[in-house]
Amino acid sequence: MSSPYALQSLDKLQVGHIRHFDNLSRQPPNQWELMKGKGYGQEDFGGFRFQLAYMAYALALTHRHRLPAAPGLFKPIFERLIEKILLPEVWMYWRDVSRGGSIFNAHLAENYREEWNPVGRDNIMYSAYVQSMALLYNYLFNDSRYAQPAALTFRFWSYFWGGEEKRFEYDQNSLNDHIYWQMVQSGYLGVACEPNCVFQICNQPAILGFRMHDLINGGSIAEEVTRSYEQAWKDFGRIGDNGHYHIMMARDTKAVRQNIGKSPWVDAWTGALLNMWNREFVHDHYPRQIRDFLKSGDDGALSINVPVRPEVMGQRIISDDCDFGWVTAWVSEMGDAETLRGLLTHADRYMAPTWLDGGLYYPRNDMVENADGIRTLIEPMSGNVLLGYARLNIPDGLWHLYNEPWEPTHFEEPAIVAVGSDVDISRAIFDSARNTLNFAIERRRDVRGNGTVRIAKALARGPWSLACDGAEMARGSGNSLQIAGSLRIGVDGSDVLLYCPEGFAHLCAMTFESGKRDSR
Amino acid sequence: MTSLETSRLMPIGGSFCLIDHDNRVVSDETYLGHYALIFFGFTHCRVVCPRALAKLSAVLESLGPLADRIRPIYVTIDPERDTPDVMRSFLQPYPRFTGLTGSREQIDRVKKAFRVFAQRVDDPTGNGEYAIPHTAIAYVLDPRGRFVSHFTDAPSAEEIAVRLKQLLTTDCQPCGAGAVPTV
Numbered sequence: 001m002s003s004p005y006a007l008q009s010l011d012k013l014q015v016g017h018i019r020h021f022d023n024l025s026r027q028p029p030n031q032w033e034l035m036k037g038k039g040y041g042q043e044d045f046g047g048f049r050f051q052l053a054y055m056a057y058a059l060a061l062t063h064r065h066r067l068p069a070a071p072g073l074f075k076p077i078f079e080r081l082i083e084k085i086l087l088p089e090v091w092m093y094w095r096d097v098s099r100g101g102s103i104f105n106a107h108l109a110e111n112y113r114e115e116w117n118p119v120g121r122d123n124i125m126y127s128a129y130v131q132s133m134a135l136l137y138n139y140l141f142n143d144s145r146y147a148q149p150a151a152l153t154f155r156f157w158s159y160f161w162g163g164e165e166k167r168f169e170y171d172q173n174s175l176n177d178h179i180y181w182q183m184v185q186s187g188y189l190g191v192a193c194e195p196n197c198v199f200q201i202c203n204q205p206a207i208l209g210f211r212m213h214d215l216i217n218g219g220s221i222a223e224e225v226t227r228s229y230e231q232a233w234k235d236f237g238r239i240g241d242n243g244h245y246h247i248m249m250a251r252d253t254k255a256v257r258q259n260i261g262k263s264p265w266v267d268a269w270t271g272a273l274l275n276m277w278n279r280e281f282v283h284d285h286y287p288r289q290i291r292d293f294l295k296s297g298d299d300g301a302l303s304i305n306v307p308v309r310p311e312v313m314g315q316r317i318i319s320d321d322c323d324f325g326w327v328t329a330w331v332s333e334m335g336d337a338e339t340l341r342g343l344l345t346h347a348d349r350y351m352a353p354t355w356l357d358g359g360l361y362y363p364r365n366d367m368v369e370n371a372d373g374i375r376t377l378i379e380p381m382s383g384n385v386l387l388g389y390a391r392l393n394i395p396d397g398l399w400h401l402y403n404e405p406w407e408p409t410h411f412e413e414p415a416i417v418a419v420g421s422d423v424d425i426s427r428a429i430f431d432s433a434r435n436t437l438n439f440a441i442e443r444r445r446d447v448r449g450n451g452t453v454r455i456a457k458a459l460a461r462g463p464w465s466l467a468c469d470g471a472e473m474a475r476g477s478g479n480s481l482q483i484a485g486s487l488r489i490g491v492d493g494s495d496v497l498l499y500c501p502e503g504f505a506h507l508c509a510m511t512f513e514s515g516k517r518d519s520r
Numbered sequence: 521m522t523s524l525e526t527s528r529l530m531p532i533g534g535s536f537c538l539i540d541h542d543n544r545v546v547s548d549e550t551y552l553g554h555y556a557l558i559f560f561g562f563t564h565c566r567v568v569c570p571r572a573l574a575k576l577s578a579v580l581e582s583l584g585p586l587a588d589r590i591r592p593i594y595v596t597i598d599p600e601r602d603t604p605d606v607m608r609s610f611l612q613p614y615p616r617f618t619g620l621t622g623s624r625e626q627i628d629r630v631k632k633a634f635r636v637f638a639q640r641v642d643d644p645t646g647n648g649e650y651a652i653p654h655t656a657i658a659y660v661l662d663p664r665g666r667f668v669s670h671f672t673d674a675p676s677a678e679e680i681a682v683r684l685k686q687l688l689t690t691d692c693q694p695c696g697a698g699a700v701p702t703v
Binding site (some may be wrong): 181182185186187188220222224227228433 | 559635636637641653654655657672674
């Protein structure tokens with residue numbers, strides 16, 4: 001079942017966000033240009049792991065809802081993002097954080113020890129992203145590469161310190177099992193992030209992973225966990241007296257930490273994710289919650305109110321809260337089009353949208369407000385990822401992804417399975433009623449690449465014709481081809497290859513003759 | 521030497537040494553050669569345990585002679601109150617089950633091995649009573665003592681019976697590469 005949003009082409013901004021994700025994913029290992037936030041050591045909400053994971057989620061939403069017939073655009077980016085999230089630079093913070101010592105666990109710290117395995121205990125703020133990204137990949141691309149033994153290996157060795165190699169081997173299923181049993185052992189309240197700190201937010205990605213696991217392997221882990229999670233939280237409530245989501249629960253005392261300060265990121269992040277399996281609850285509370293955060297600006301622009309964070313242990317907290325980004329992502333999931341338009345208007349007016357190598361992002365700006373008192377603060381997580389996420393998402397996007405799985409026939413339909421790095425795709429949907437693959441492609445001049453577009457599952461459908469902007473470009477049947485236009489076309493195995501000339505930008509339709517399926 | 525961990529090597533379950541409700545020392549080895557159906561609970565439990573034990577008893581009844589291949593075990597999470605005598609008395613309505621108890625240390629070890637959640641909640645009246653919300657999962661071990669499946673409290677007795685029959689008649693190994701065989 002295709003989303004109606006797949007019938008519309010992406011706009012230039014949406015295409016730009018995807019290309020920015022692609023650009024970031026192509027950076028060499030341990031090059032993190034544009035991604036470093038204010039905080040030290042990958043500990044806070046702007047960490048690389050969050051940027052990598054939510055780029056993957058945004059791509060998943062876009063593929064599922066907007067470009068279902070273009071797996072080849074998304075799959076390589078997904079692979080590079082997963083490769084990056086396995087790098088020690090992303091997860092080595094856990095060796096230190098696992099020892100405790102924050103105000104939430106200092107009284108327990110003598111029982112903690114340094115942990116090298118980043119998914120062994122707690123740290124769901126990392127493990128669930130690896131799990132859900134790998135399982136999303138399998139589900140979206142019907143490719144079980146991360147189900148292979150040791151496909152998700154966390155490895156560290158330094159020439160300079162630390163002794164022998166540390167290596168922790170998992171795959172998508174063993175990691176899923178491990179997180180599931182941690183969830184069971186917690187009484188379904190959830191797995192901790194930092195020791196003793198069980199955040200509502202950070203257990204939601206694991207639930208997304210469970211759902212993907214069920215879709216791939218069968219079973220009902222997600223149903224079991226969500227049902228039990230609701231039951232377990234019933235005694236504490238998930239919403240505080242002020243109508244905002246609880247931030248976390250202390251595992252030892254079972255004391256919930258309410259969002260007394262009305263931090264926007266708490267409600268926004270929780271609501272954006274919780275919606276996937278608890279839509280009614282999230283939508284019910286959204287109108288009252290969002291009212292506390294929005295701040296009207298000029299000409300339809302909307303910004304947010306952000307309270308000053310209190311000092312902790314006499315220290316000012318320096319971290320990326322990503323309030324603006326999270327609110328925008330949440331609003332997109334809620335389908336609140338007017339508010340979304342207002343927030344993006346604000347971002348486009350005051351947050352310096354920037355094009356780089358064909359990609360669109362909002363560069364980090366640590367200045368909270370400009371001279372006119374207008375919010376300008378933007379973190380890499382918001383500027384690289386969340387504003388793009390919001391622009392690419394559809395109303396209830398995660399809910400639809402979670403609850404409306406693709407039919408198995410989806411994977412048998414013609415689809416674009418590979419694209420040159422210089423080709424943008426703004427539409428890709430297979431219309432089964434008309435037996436036609438509709439797609440819009442543009443070969444960029446400002447990005448290097450070979451201009452190719454590979455279409456799979458095509459030849460087996462029988463004789464076909466390709467038209468671009470209504471003009472017939474080619475006809476084919478089996479290995480025979482008749483080319484009528486400027487587009488170079490070839491057959492490679494069972495795939496059709498298009499070689500787009502520079503500047504090629506067309507809406508194309510590849511139509512198959514019904515009733516004449518080639519038995520191959 | 522490389523520090524290598526593979527989660528496949530971290531199974532559910534493991535060795536234990538406890539006392540059964542007839543005051544005999546038992547261990548995981550006692551049950552080798554049979555399937556084990558293990559449920560954790562406490563005899564003061566008002567709802568979860570009676571419901572689970574009744575359901576699992578009905579399942580076993582429905583299996584007929586196949587049930588002879590299964591050793592149903594009820595492990596307490598409340599060893600301070602659940603002595604062997606208390607366990608034997610509590611399990612009289614569920615005669616297929618053998619109750620196991622032990623020292624606090626022994627119980628904590630077996631709870632950890634099976635990833636069991638259990639947390640004492642004191643009665644607010646201050647009368648010294650307490651409840652222990654706990655995991656409501658029935659674990660199945662194969663005749664070699666390996667974890668093969670588990671049942672939450674959601675599936676019906678019929679659904680559990682079907683799944684157990686499949687296990688018993690095919691001697692099947694853990695289903696799927698790494699899949700959590702939950703029912």
